[in-house]
Amino acid sequence: MNELVFFINNVVVSGIVSSSIYAMGAIGVTLVFSIMRFAHFAHADMMTLGAFFVLGLTMLFPEIGNAIGLPSALILMPIAMVMTALTAVGIDRTFYKPLRDNNVKPIVLVIGSLGVTLMLQGLIRLVAGTGSRSMYIAERKDIFRLELPGELATRPIVITEPQIILFVFAVGAVVALHWFLTRSRLGKAMRAMSDNPDLARVSGINTNTVIAVTWMIAGALATAAGTLLSLDVTLKPDLSFFLLLPIFAAAIVGGVGHPYGAIAGGFVVGFAETLAVFNWAVLLRPFQDMLPAGWELPTYLAFVGTEYKITVPFFILVAILVWRPTGLFKGKVL
Amino acid sequence: MSSIIEVSHVYKAFGGPTIINDCSLSVAEGSITGLIGPNGAGKSTLFNIIAGNLAPDSGQVHFDGEEISSLSADQRFHRGLLRTFQIAHEFTHLTALENLMMVPPNQPGENLFHTWLKPGLVQAREQKVRARALEVIDFIGLDHVRNELAGNLSGGQKKLLELGRTMMTDARVVLLDEIAAGVNRTLLVDLVRNIERLNREHGYTFLVIEHDMDMIARLCDPVIVLTQGSVMVEGSIDEIRNNPDVIEAYFGAGATTD
Numbered sequence: 001m002n003e004l005v006f007f008i009n010n011v012v013v014s015g016i017v018s019s020s021i022y023a024m025g026a027i028g029v030t031l032v033f034s035i036m037r038f039a040h041f042a043h044a045d046m047m048t049l050g051a052f053f054v055l056g057l058t059m060l061f062p063e064i065g066n067a068i069g070l071p072s073a074l075i076l077m078p079i080a081m082v083m084t085a086l087t088a089v090g091i092d093r094t095f096y097k098p099l100r101d102n103n104v105k106p107i108v109l110v111i112g113s114l115g116v117t118l119m120l121q122g123l124i125r126l127v128a129g130t131g132s133r134s135m136y137i138a139e140r141k142d143i144f145r146l147e148l149p150g151e152l153a154t155r156p157i158v159i160t161e162p163q164i165i166l167f168v169f170a171v172g173a174v175v176a177l178h179w180f181l182t183r184s185r186l187g188k189a190m191r192a193m194s195d196n197p198d199l200a201r202v203s204g205i206n207t208n209t210v211i212a213v214t215w216m217i218a219g220a221l222a223t224a225a226g227t228l229l230s231l232d233v234t235l236k237p238d239l240s241f242f243l244l245l246p247i248f249a250a251a252i253v254g255g256v257g258h259p260y261g262a263i264a265g266g267f268v269v270g271f272a273e274t275l276a277v278f279n280w281a282v283l284l285r286p287f288q289d290m291l292p293a294g295w296e297l298p299t300y301l302a303f304v305g306t307e308y309k310i311t312v313p314f315f316i317l318v319a320i321l322v323w324r325p326t327g328l329f330k331g332k333v334l
Numbered sequence: 335m336s337s338i339i340e341v342s343h344v345y346k347a348f349g350g351p352t353i354i355n356d357c358s359l360s361v362a363e364g365s366i367t368g369l370i371g372p373n374g375a376g377k378s379t380l381f382n383i384i385a386g387n388l389a390p391d392s393g394q395v396h397f398d399g400e401e402i403s404s405l406s407a408d409q410r411f412h413r414g415l416l417r418t419f420q421i422a423h424e425f426t427h428l429t430a431l432e433n434l435m436m437v438p439p440n441q442p443g444e445n446l447f448h449t450w451l452k453p454g455l456v457q458a459r460e461q462k463v464r465a466r467a468l469e470v471i472d473f474i475g476l477d478h479v480r481n482e483l484a485g486n487l488s489g490g491q492k493k494l495l496e497l498g499r500t501m502m503t504d505a506r507v508v509l510l511d512e513i514a515a516g517v518n519r520t521l522l523v524d525l526v527r528n529i530e531r532l533n534r535e536h537g538y539t540f541l542v543i544e545h546d547m548d549m550i551a552r553l554c555d556p557v558i559v560l561t562q563g564s565v566m567v568e569g570s571i572d573e574i575r576n577n578p579d580v581i582e583a584y585f586g587a588g589a590t591t592d
Contacts (some may be wrong), residue, residue: 185460186444192425192436199423202385203499204411204439 005148005155006282015274017163017232018246020170023266024225025243026250027177027259028218034194034257035214036100038109042116043222044240044247046088049120050223051230051239052128053080055135062138073135074165077227081220088219089212091116117240124237132236135227162231169224174263177217181259186213194257242310246273249313253320255327264328273312276303338363338507338539339384339415344393346379346563353379354390355563361507366533366540368554368571370547372584376563377543378420381509384541385417386410398506412439414506418499418513420543422492426485430476430495433484434467435460437502466502474498475524490517497528500538507539508532514546522546526553559583 025047032040057076065072095116099109144164145156181187186209193200193210201207226239250269254261281301288297304311320327337360346354353376361367369377382388384395386407395402397415405413425433441463442448442455471480474494479487484495493513500508510529514522526549532538544550550557551571559566559574561583567574574580 185441185456188428188432188436189444191427195425195427196423198387199419199425200436201407202387202411202417203437204408204503205436206408206444209444 001148001150002155003282003286005157007278009158011271011274011278013157013159013163015271016167017229017270018273019267019270020166021225021229021243021266022246022250022270023263024170024173024221025247026254026262026266027174028221029247029251030254030257030259030262031190031214032218033251035190035211036096036109038106038113039248039256040218041110041113041244042091042120043218044244045117045120045124046084046219046222047226047229047243048124048235048237048239049087049226050080050084050219051135051226051235052124053083053223054227055128055133055230055235058135058137065139070165071136071139071141071161071231073227073231074162077224080227081223084223085216085219088215088222092211092215121237121240128237130237132234134234135231141231160232162228166228166232169228173221173224177259180217186210190214245310245317246270246313249317249320252317253327255329258327258329261327261329268328269313269316272316273309276312277306277309278302336363337361338398339541340394340396341380341384342394342396344380344383344390344395346376346383346388346390353563354383357393357560357564359558359565359568361539361541363539364533364537365556366529366542366554368550368557369541369543369560370545370550370557370574371560371566375560377560378511380560381417381511381541381543385415385509387417411503414504415509416500416503416505416507417509418493418496418511420511420515422489422496424484424487424492424495426483428484429481430484430487430491431464431467431471431480433495434470434498434502435463437499438463438466439503463502470498470501473501474528475521490521493517494521494525497525501532505536505538507541510540510542510544512543512545514544514549522549529553 025043028046029040029043032038032043054073054077057080058073061076062072065075068075095112096109099112142161144159144161146159147156179187181191189200189205189210190213192203192205193207197207200210229243230239246269250265251262252265253268254263254265279300279302281297281299284297284301291297339361341360342358344354344357345352355376357376357380369380371377379388383390386402386405386409390403397410397413402410402413402415425436428436442452442459448456468477468480471477474497476487476491476494476498479491484492487495493516497510497513513525513529517525529540529542530553533540540553542550542554544554555570556568557571557574558568559577559580566579566583567577569577
């Protein structure tokens with residue numbers, strides 16, 4: 001039983017956590033791609049930026065969460081989401097729009113977004129330093145230990161408050177996005193533009209509005225993902241470096257341009273990572289007795305070492321590009 | 335009749351050959367003007383220039399007396415200058431009805447603040463647009479496929495949808511790019527009747543590119559013949575048919591011997 005608890009703590013819970021983060025990031029990447037047709041490399045840095053906005057606000061109002069019993073950072077997150085959304089629109093107007101207006105090839109925009117990545121990383125380090133920080137300033141992180149009934153399980157299932165919030169938020173965000181894209185006029189205009197930009201223009205759809213809204217959604221989701229991840233672990237300026245590859249892998253696995261694919265891709269990549277670094281020897285231990293004498297189970301049995309976790313999304317990416325280049329959901333159009 | 339579209343001395347080249355070469359023409363308000371010419375004459379390029387999908391290298395386009403060269407395609411759309419595409423364009427992942435509902439400009443639902451703060455306003459307008467779209471889809475005879483994804487419609491149905499799109503807003507000029515190509519004869523009769531009705535009852539001006547000479551003869555007066563990027567001749571269909579230069583342009587020299 002303890003082994004199963006260990007599995008739940010290390011695979012199910014942490015898998016869901018990283019999957020939700022990747023999914024929210026990948027949705028942003030995929031939305032930007034489907035509207036503007038370029039891979040936005042600065043996306044992970046928008047996550048970091050958003051999380052730092054939250055940190056800044058939390059430093060200003062550290063006590064605000066005590067009244068409600070939720071982390072202050074979470075209460076202040078919506079404000080930071082708006083700030084990042086507006087920053088994203090500002091970045092677009094300043095750096096990407098002039099390029100678009102000159103009808104450059106998508107690759108130029110991609111390289112431009114790499115420039116924005118470096119710039120954002122530099123700015124964040126300049127203002128906030130290079131160390132890692134905790135998002136909890138005046139409070140402590142709530143950790144729930146669920147004791148299982150029965151005598152076999154002596155270890156509890158451990159879930160932290162931010163993990164629960166993250167999961168609830170991710171589900172809510174996905175439902176809201178689905179409603180927005182299928183029901184609202186603006187969402188339909190987004191789908192129309194990703195489908196056929198020429199026709200969208202001659203149908204009188206204001207493409208500038210659609211682009212601005214795309215950046216707002218991407219920026220807001222990135223902030224939420226960055227903040228909730230930093231609440232669960234710590235906030236580091238190089239957060240984006242470890243997120244970029246899994247997020248792009250998730251977007252491509254799901255089929256670029258397909259928001260539901262991005263969610264599926266996020267879960268595939270997230271769980272592949274956690275399963276790959278999981279120590280399977282723990283699960284096999286109860287069967288030790290059944291093995292013939294002299295057969296010893298190794299104490300550590302994982303597909304890759306934890307330090308090579310980042311190779312897993314890379315492997316999935318290569319595999320999907322070889323066997324199913326359009327992604328699981330055949331992307332391209334919202 | 336005053337002219338609503340005035341193209342003057344337009345040039346356009348794509349790298350090598352000059353596609354539109356000192357082209358000047360005018361379209362009278364309330365007319366159904368035909369634009370014919372051999373393949374490669376520059377008809378579609380000229381449409382792209384008038385609708386704002388392409389910028390001319392030089393020359394001017396006037397719409398209702400106003401110089402519109404600097405306006406974007408969606409701004410021209412808002413002034414009532416609409417177009418259809420030679421190869422029917424549609425939003426493949428939206429239904430036929432949603433395709434039509436996409437069209438009317440300045441819907442409050444396209445404004446982010448209205449979407450969240452004035453849902454009532456958005457709803458009311460959405461209802462109106464929907465009612466109009468249902469009328470139009472009935473008019474173009476696609477009512478039975480209105481909830482079908484537009485990508486699944488047949489080529490001819492997509493063409494009808496293109497025409498329907500122009501009826502969703504108060505158009506003044508509609509540029510029809512080979513609306514009849516790929517449409518079967520029965521649908522074609524409907525199409526022609528609808529175009530005439532829109533012209534007569536709603537005062538639409540049409541500029542029509544067409545290879546089907548029967549349709550041109552039935553629908554268009556006057557007809558403009560474009561060859562090698564400039565206007566060769568303009569007149570009624572009978573004048574055009576009996577013009578030896580036109581016959582030569584279409585069939586080559588020597589084809590004029592009765």
